[in-house]
Amino acid sequence: MSKRITPFASRYCSTLDRLKEAIRRKRPGLLRRGVVLQHDNVTPHSANLTQQWLQRYGWEILPHPAHSPDLDPLTHLFGPFKRHLGGMAFETEDDLISELRNWFDNLDVDFFRVGVNSLLSRWQKCIDLHGDYVEK
Structure with a gap:
């Protein structure tokens, strides 16, 4: 590396x-x-x-672990953000960044709590499976 x-x-x-x-x-x-x-x-x-x-x-x-998207702490963000952006078009990178900031600013704290707490169970599954792929 x-x-x-x-x-x-x-x-x-x-x-x-x-x-x-x-x-x-x-x-x-x-x-x-x-x-x-x-x-x-x-x-x-x-x-x-x-x-x-x-x-x-x-x-x-x-x-x-390499190639472990199931342990990515941001996994829970991508689906909701992708749905939020569905159908939107941005003229500039700044417009996209502004929308991203606006989206984050309007998320409830529980959204983040659920995502962080899900890491615990995903890590435990990974440990239990000796590092094998963790199904959601």
């Missing part, structure tokens, strides 16, 4: 900075106890710059 610096790694580290600040403000005890983060192995996540950021703050990465 190549650990290159990419422009996206810099953007991802900026996102991690904002996440760290939000945790500091809202749940400071989490930073003292340690943060465990799950992300996949795309280049911005595996880049040297990101790895250095994670080491600097002592954040642990929960391993993500």
